[in-house]
Amino acid sequence: MRRNALEERPTVGRLFEDYETIERDYFRRTGIFPIMHLIAIRKEWAKETELVRAVYEAFCEAKDFIIKQLVQGMTFNNMTVMIPWLTNQISRDRELLGDDWWPYGISANRNSLDTYLRYHYEQGLSKQRLTIEDVFVPTLLDT
Template identity: 30%
Template sequence: MSGLSVPTVHLGLRDWDHLVPLMTGLVRVPGFEVRIEARDSTPDVLAEPGLDGGETSFSRYVQARAAGDDRLVGLPAFVMRGFRHRCALVRTDSPLRSFEQLAGARVGLTGWPDSGNTWTRALIRAAGVDLADVTWRVGPLAAGETDKRRLGDRPLPANVSAMKAGESLTGELAAGRLDVILTPFMPPEFFTPDSRFRHLLDDHPAAERAYWSATGFVPGIHLVTLKKEVVEAHPELPATLLAALEQSKRHWLGRRRLLTDTTPWLLHSLTESATVFGDDWMPYGTVRNAAMTAAFCEELHAQGVWPDPIDPAVVLPEAFPEPFPEPSAAAATSAA
């Protein structure tokens, strides 16, 4: 951190649209000058001396906390979260159409300990498939991607192996050497009429709505963290930054609801989302993310990503004022 009178906070975040008001200075953090570097991928906050905090993998953060590593302080602001039913892809000619059918399948994924893939494997487990009955291969979605720790730092199960150099998930799936791939991001050709791939589930939105009804949450993937020494120097920063992140999200939603012509069916999607989820499908706050955090801790242990049960209380130990006040009609109009 730097600055004589107003401390400067340097954060590394991907440019999620709900962060843009904060990134552009439209939303301010009282008492601090926040400078955000837009990143193409999730930064390793601890490895970068120039960062005071940033976007962090939920899985890697939870594992560090479980190991007693408190060098990062997590804010209950999950800037990346989403259902995982949509993340399973097959070839268009595949007979597979459900997670229940994946026993004995050859499944490729973009990273073994990754948060999103952990949530997707949880769906496979919930469908009654033993993860030990699946042959897992870990590698890049497309050939040439090298900027990721895909295997983690812990021993892998015997049925998990890394792809060879030059291989990719899309290439192996197209060639028929994989039956399914799990990916948080769709390959470019998925958006073309002649794509070789489709979703495993014929109606993933219906499955996702059912998941919401059963669990009450949308899975968290990445959260915002701050370095411990920064928090110790400025103990008011976490709560102040969290409030600004909430304000940024609220402003973004107001603008999105006003300017719906950016995507042909955005208005329908926003209306349906409000009907299903209420005013906020991605709530911030420790209490409102407690069930999701506990479920994730349980999955990391059940899947063997972490060897011991994880106490959810160690994950987000900081107390923050909540719930955040619902925006008034005047505030919503102002945001728009």
């Protein structure tokens, strides 16, 4: 079974020992919970507006399905995963983050995306200050 990078490589580690406390505090202060993943597509596929929209909607549906499973598991004490104190952890997360921890779409993530793009420029990782419109397909700017 594959282990995670923190266990496999001694040169990889967490920046902060008590990362959960620090991340929760950061969210309380900024309203930003770092985005975990982005979906990238080839430029030629960006023109396929129906395909782009269908992929986005499929990911939304998959996430909604899992959230419903978690809520149902909490309601009926019937979780699909065996993690100690998971119900308590989910309740704490919902208390701080709301019901949708990782919202999909531009509007729900605008503050995080703008902040990331600003940091990217300020830290010299990009030569110009990019905007959301510069990096996302027009088809999904209304999400």
